[in-house]
Amino acid sequence: xxxxxxxxxxxxxxxxxxxxGILFRDxxxxxxxxxxxxxxxxxxxxxAEPLGAEFVVAAESRGFIFGGALAQALGIGFIPARKxxxxxxxxxxxxxxxxxxxxxxxxxxxxxSDGARVLVHDDLIATGGTARAKIDAVEKLGAKVVGCVFxxxxxxxxxxxxxxxxxxxxxxxxxxxx
Numbered sequence: 550x551x552x553x554x555x556x557x558x559x560x561x562x563x564x565x566x567x568x569x570g571i572l573f574r575d576x577x578x579x580x581x582x583x584x585x586x587x588x589x590x591x592x593x594x595x596x597a598e599p600l601g602a603e604f605v606v607a608a609e610s611r612g613f614i615f616g617g618a619l620a621q622a623l624g625i626g627f628i629p630a631r632k633x634x635x636x637x638x639x640x641x642x643x644x645x646x647x648x649x650x651x652x653x654x655x656x657x658x659x660x661x662s663d664g665a666r667v668l669v670h671d672d673l674i675a676t677g678g679t680a681r682a683k684i685d686a687v688e689k690l691g692a693k694v695v696g697c698v699f700x701x702x703x704x705x706x707x708x709x710x711x712x713x714x715x716x717x718x719x720x721x722x723x724x725x726x727x
Contacts, residue, residue: 560576572726586615592720604666623668631656666693669683677710684715704723
């Protein structure tokens with residue numbers, strides 16, 4: 550990945566957000582640095598390219614930030630996973646559990662066909678609930694998840710185990726607390 554910046558210095562920890570006991574990892578300082586954004590996109594693409602994906606699936610909202618750029622860098626399609634009721638055509642819906650609430654994601658039912666090779670992306674993996682939901686939606690449509698690529702992996706929360714056996718790669722590993 551070459552000259553990788555110190556991404557961790559550009560991630561702001563925010564205690565007790567959005568709920569008490571949660572240490573939120575705010576990527577806003579990274580987003581304010583244009584060179585760091587270009588480097589993240591480059592480095593995510595370097596992790597993803599060997600997987601041979603045809604599409605990137607990313608969830609709103611933070612997953613969209615680098616998900617679209619990653620798809621563009623790889624020269625492949627982008628499929629948005631959205632909150633219920635946000636997509637205009639027929640959808641496939643998957644419910645999942647976050648650390649602090651239940652949620653759901655939808656993708657267009659006609660976005661993928663049998664055998665399509667899909668890369669799952671998000672800015673962060675914690676417990677793996679959102680990633681698992683994207684994997685489940687992709688597989689419901691008959692496509693194949695070739696791997697998962699994240700900017701940040703929070704260690705000790707079991708996210709990697711929850712999405713096994715899918716290959717999981719992250720640019721940065723951070724402790725879940727502290």
